[in-house]
Amino acid sequence: MIDPRSLDDYRAHGGYKGFERALSLGPDAILNEVTASGLRGRGGAGFPTGIKWKTVAQAKADRKFIVCNADEGDSGTFADRMIMEGDPFLVIEGMTTAGITVGATKGYIYIRSEYPHAVEAMNAAIVAAKRGGYLGDKIGGSTYSFDLEVRVGAGAYVCGEETSLLESLEGRRGIVRAKPPLPAHHGLFGKPTVINNVLSFAAIPFILAEGAKAYADFGMGRSRGTMPIQLAGNIRYGGLFETAFGVTLGELVDDIGGGTFTGRPLRAVQVGGPLGAYFPRALFDTPFDYEAFAARDGLIGHGGIVVFDDSVDMRRQARFAMEFCAVESCGKCTPCRIGSTRGVETIEKIINGERVHENLALVEDLCNTMKFGSLCALGGFTPYPVLSALQHFREDFAPIPTRLQAAE
Ligand SMILES: Cc1cc2nc3c(=O)[nH]c(=O)nc-3n(C[C@H](O)[C@H](O)[C@H](O)COP(=O)(O)O)c2cc1C
Ligand code: SF4
Structure with a gap:
């Protein structure tokens, strides 16, 4: 609806209403609102945003930073890109609000290089916001200052991991930092840093404009508000659908997505990117909710759903998960760096019918070993797609997989 190049158009559609209320509330009351909204980080881990902001607000330092994670590396996801290209002021407003809340005067948006249109749209919006007095000194006629800069990544999945992203922003190779210290205490250039996903920042203007309750009224359990869910892969009506948490996986894939694009029976969906579990139809009653997915050894991650029909070979999907980890590993820890390569080799032996039970x-x-011994979630969550394939699609791993032979 909004012209992404026009600050006036953004304001005409209610833009900066939340920020103006934020200015009148002040940092403590903003923190209360964000916490009461129940907003959890949309980048994958689902960590409560209010707690993260409070930690940075309470940290004592001469400088603090706000970082927007727009690396969006998960397979089948494009919500960050669509927001940045279509409604960039929303992200700027969310980040500026974070800045005045925690006492940061500078923010960075780290965008993957594969998103040139998003880079261009964000840069143009930053120029317009500066011209309109919404970035720079004394923003919106207040006493606060806040400025923003776009930085372009160089295309590594692991650079979406927050500490690796900070390394990359500082000009080094994207390699994961051990935690603690948390970025909230010791982040960009060693200073307290709020790092949030694009969707997390984009939720802030609504929460402040309409109040925490209006946001928290959507959703179920501890998953409050709405989630932009992305339907991709072999699906009839792929796209981005924002809905409240609680809708079931079956409703999303069958009713909204219209089943497979090929018209063949749907066999598996991978939810939550390349580190997410594969769910069979038997689990389609799972509500879209952080805890419900975790209870079934899955994750909702960044809200991407990739659909596969009955021609899928789950042995190859399991092998792909290990290969992806091997290619994208930052190499810092052994279970991920070596384990993923050994995983590829062992699954290949299974595919070739060698000592299948032992392998x-x-x-x-x-x-x-990878799940419990890896330093970050790249190595730690790669077992999810592998083990879910083994658990729910065991027939594909039989010494002679008759289902796959019949399909051929
Ligand atoms: C390997 C790996 C890749 C990640 N990629 C992304 C990403 O592309 N975008 C993102 O927002 N978070 C990503 N994350 C999660 C971030 O580390 C971090 O939790 C997130 O940016 C925090 O923001 P949020 O609280 O708003 O979700 C990734 C994590 C891991 C382990
Ligand atoms: S799990 Fe992988 S990506 Fe994460 S720190 Fe270890 S080697 Fe790096």
Whole structure:
């Protein structure tokens, strides 16, 4: 609806209403609103945004930073890109609000290089916001200052991991930092830093304009508000659908997505990017909710759903998960760096019919080592797609997989 190049158009559609209320509330009351809204980080981990902001607000430092994670590396996801290209002032307003809340005067938006239109749209919006007095000194006629800069990544999945992203922003190779210290205490250039996903910042203007309750009224359990869900892969009506948490996986894929694009029976969906579990139809009653997915050994991540029909070979999907990890690993820890390569080799042996039972046991053992021994979620969550394939699609891993032979 909004012309992404026009600050006036953004304001005509209620833009900066939330920010103006934020200015009148002041930092403590803003923190209360964000916390009461129940907003959890939309980048994947689902950490409460209010707690993160409060930690940075309470940290004592001469400088603090706001960083927007727009690396959007998950397969089948494009919500960050669509917001940045279509409604960039929303992200700027959310980040500026974070800045005045925690006492930061500078923010960076880290965008993946594969998103040139988003880079252009964000840069143009930053220029317009500066011209309109919404970035720079004394923003919106207040005593606060806040400025923004876009930085373009160089295309590594691991640079979406927050500490690796900070390394990259500082001009080094994207390699994961051990935690603690948390970025909230020791982040960009060693200063307290709020790092949030694009969607998390984009939720802030509504929360402040309409009040925490209006946002928290949507959703279920501890998953409050709405989620922009992305339907991709072999699906009839792919796209971005924003809806309240609580809708079931089946409703999303069958009713909204219209089933497979090929018209063949749907066999599996991968939810939450390349580190997400594969769910069969039997789990389609799972509500879209952080805890409900976790209870079934899955994750909702950044809200991407990739659909596969019955021609999928789940052995190859399991192999792909390990290969992805091997290619994208930052190399800092052994379970991920070495384990993923051994995982590819072992699954290949299973595909070739070599000592299938022994090698399946070895893969499960390796997955446990990666799950509990990896430094970050790249190595730690790669077992989710692998183990879910083994658990829900065991027939594909039989010494002679008759289902796949019949399909051929
Ligand atoms: C390997 C890996 C890749 C990640 N990629 C992204 C990403 O592309 N975008 C993102 O927002 N978060 C990503 N995350 C999560 C971030 O580390 C971090 O939790 C997030 O930016 C925090 O923002 P939020 O609280 O608003 O979700 C990734 C995590 C891991 C382990
Ligand atoms: S799990 Fe992988 S990506 Fe994460 S720190 Fe270890 S080697 Fe790096």
